[in-house]
Amino acid sequence: xxxxxxxGCVSKSSGREMDISTKAVCSALxxxxxxxxxxxxCGATHVxxxxxxxxxxxxxxxxxxxxxxxxxxxCYSNLRSALQRMDDPNIKSRVNDILGKEHEGAxxxxxxxxxxxxxxxxxxxxLVVSLKDLKVAPYYGCLMTRPKGVDSPEFPTIMEKLxxxxxxxxxxxxxxxxxxxxxxxMPQQEVAEDLAFMILSEAKNTEAEIIVTLCPLxxxxxxxxxxxxxxxxGDNIGLPVLYITQLVGIALGLGxxxxxxxxxxxxxxxxxxxxxxxxxxx
Amino acid sequence: METDKKFKQExxxxxxxxxxxxxxxxxxxxxxxxxxxxxPSIRRLIKLxxxxxxxxALDSCTIWLCTSCRLCNVRCPRGIxxxxxxxxxxxxxxREGRETGKDQAYEEIFLRFIKDYGRVSELPLSGExxxxxxxAAVGAMRVGLELIQKGKLTLMRDKIKRTEEVKKIITExxxx
Numbered sequence: 359x360x361x362x363x364x365x366g367c368v369s370k371s372s373g374r375e376m377d378i379s380t381k382a383v384c385s386a387l388x389x390x391x392x393x394x395x396x397x398x399x400c401g402a403t404h405v406x407x408x409x410x411x412x413x414x415x416x417x418x419x420x421x422x423x424x425x426x427x428x429x430x431x432x433c434y435s436n437l438r439s440a441l442q443r444m445d446d447p448n449i450k451s452r453v454n455d456i457l458g459k460e461h462e463g464a465x466x467x468x469x470x471x472x473x474x475x476x477x478x479x480x481x482x483x484x485l486v487v488s489l490k491d492l493k494v495a496p497y498y499g500c501l502m503t504r505p506k507g508v509d510s511p512e513f514p515t516i517m518e519k520l521x522x523x524x525x526x527x528x529x530x531x532x533x534x535x536x537x538x539x540x541x542x543x544m545p546q547q548e549v550a551e552d553l554a555f556m557i558l559s560e561a562k563n564t565e566a567e568i569i570v571t572l573c574p575l576x577x578x579x580x581x582x583x584x585x586x587x588x589x590x591x592g593d594n595i596g597l598p599v600l601y602i603t604q605l606v607g608i609a610l611g612l613g614x615x616x617x618x619x620x621x622x623x624x625x626x627x628x629x630x631x632x633x634x635x636x637x638x639x640x
Numbered sequence: 641m642e643t644d645k646k647f648k649q650e651x652x653x654x655x656x657x658x659x660x661x662x663x664x665x666x667x668x669x670x671x672x673x674x675x676x677x678x679x680p681s682i683r684r685l686i687k688l689x690x691x692x693x694x695x696x697a698l699d700s701c702t703i704w705l706c707t708s709c710r711l712c713n714v715r716c717p718r719g720i721x722x723x724x725x726x727x728x729x730x731x732x733x734x735r736e737g738r739e740t741g742k743d744q745a746y747e748e749i750f751l752r753f754i755k756d757y758g759r760v761s762e763l764p765l766s767g768e769x770x771x772x773x774x775x776a777a778v779g780a781m782r783v784g785l786e787l788i789q790k791g792k793l794t795l796m797r798d799k800i801k802r803t804e805e806v807k808k809i810i811t812e813x814x815x816x
Contacts, residue, residue, distance in 0.1 A: 413813045417805060456813060457805075500707075504710040512711075542707050545773070
């Protein structure tokens with residue numbers, strides 16, 4: 359499988375382990391990624407002019423004829439939204455005029471759905487470490503399934519499917535599509551932290567051993583900020599937060615360094631050891 | 641309060657004409673993760689727009705508490721996109737050069753980074769914001785230092801080759 363790869367700005371900084379693990383997993387699964395040429399920021403949730411947001415997304419989309427894959431739910435949602443808005447002939451003509459070219463309407467994919475497709479076809483070839491008995495809280499956040507068109511926008515199950523293929527156990531997680539507050543964490547810190555802390559507490563209540571995320575901003579709120587939140591709220595969470603690509607990578611037998619596990623804020627190494635122990639015991 | 645037809649027309653045009661069919665059911669407010677802090681609620685904000693009450697709509701804290709989760713868009717029984725209405729109002733604040741405070745400052749710096757570099761680099765972006773709003777430093781410090789130690793945040797500004805293309809998209813498409 360050959361795909362265009364849209365890493366997104368965060369892949370160069372706070373989301374580096376997302377980028378590292380995405381590349382490692384795709385390579386192990388025989389997926390060839392070609393990084394989009396001269397890609398630009400999708401605008402995240404901070405471009406208030408919708409036409410501009412569509413223009414920024416379509417500049418990226420028009421760079422390739424291949425399906426475009428990203429590991430970031432925000433980029434994914436923005437590229438998908440832009441294509442939906444381009445169905446409006448007025449928007450389409452204005453954007454194409456400015457870009458000076460017609461976009462070919464590439465298919466947009468999230469790493470989650472690409473990996474699931476490959477593993478559903480031939481999982482036994484690839485999975486070398488069983489994640490048996492690992493209790494996982496699947497956290498989708500908002501933008502993986504919004505706008506509508508991918509799974510259910512409120513009660514998705516696509517991540518649970520993948521977790522089960524890896525032989526792990528997805529926990530019933532009530533707040534799996536509740537917002538982490540990430541987009542407003544800088545100017546509205548307290549508000550955002552309240553939301554993130556609710557999600558962490560609920561994940562803890564499910565008795566999960568780890569949380570899995572699909573978005574670098576969700577990951578930042580739940581992983582990088584976890585320690586601060588524990589201190590502020592006087593509560594112990596202690597839940598490692600892995601990107602879905604990191605979890606899949608462990609099952610594929612990739613090493614911790616190949617998956618950037620040392621870059622996570624809440625260390626996942628105890629869990630990784632536990633996974634290996636359970637695997638060896640069968 | 642004076643009715644501003646031009647204001648209503650402009651916001652409706654950017655939100656989509658479905659907004660004219662709003663039945664004020666409140667599903668949007670009930671779905672919003674920050675609605676308990678909003679004043680007015682998102683439902684009432686839509687009403688203010690439809691009544692052409694420009695000043696009341698633009699002066700509210702509501703638009704700056706939107707986390708862009710899009711749940712209101714997903715659930716609206718009329719197919720309205722309340723999130724698009726929030727964006728249209730934010731955009732109007734920007735274009736009119738209103739001083740609305742820290743939230744808008746962050747959006748402005750973000751857009752300027754895209755315009756100048758084509759991409760956003762987290763540390764320089766947060767740095768610029770904290771320079772203007774130092775109170776944000778307290779919360780950002782602990783996490784920031786850890787990520788710097790891990791080598792995840794650096795002062796490097798990532799830049800694309802053809803920044804002029806991105807600049808053109810922003811300046812041309814911003815024109816109403």
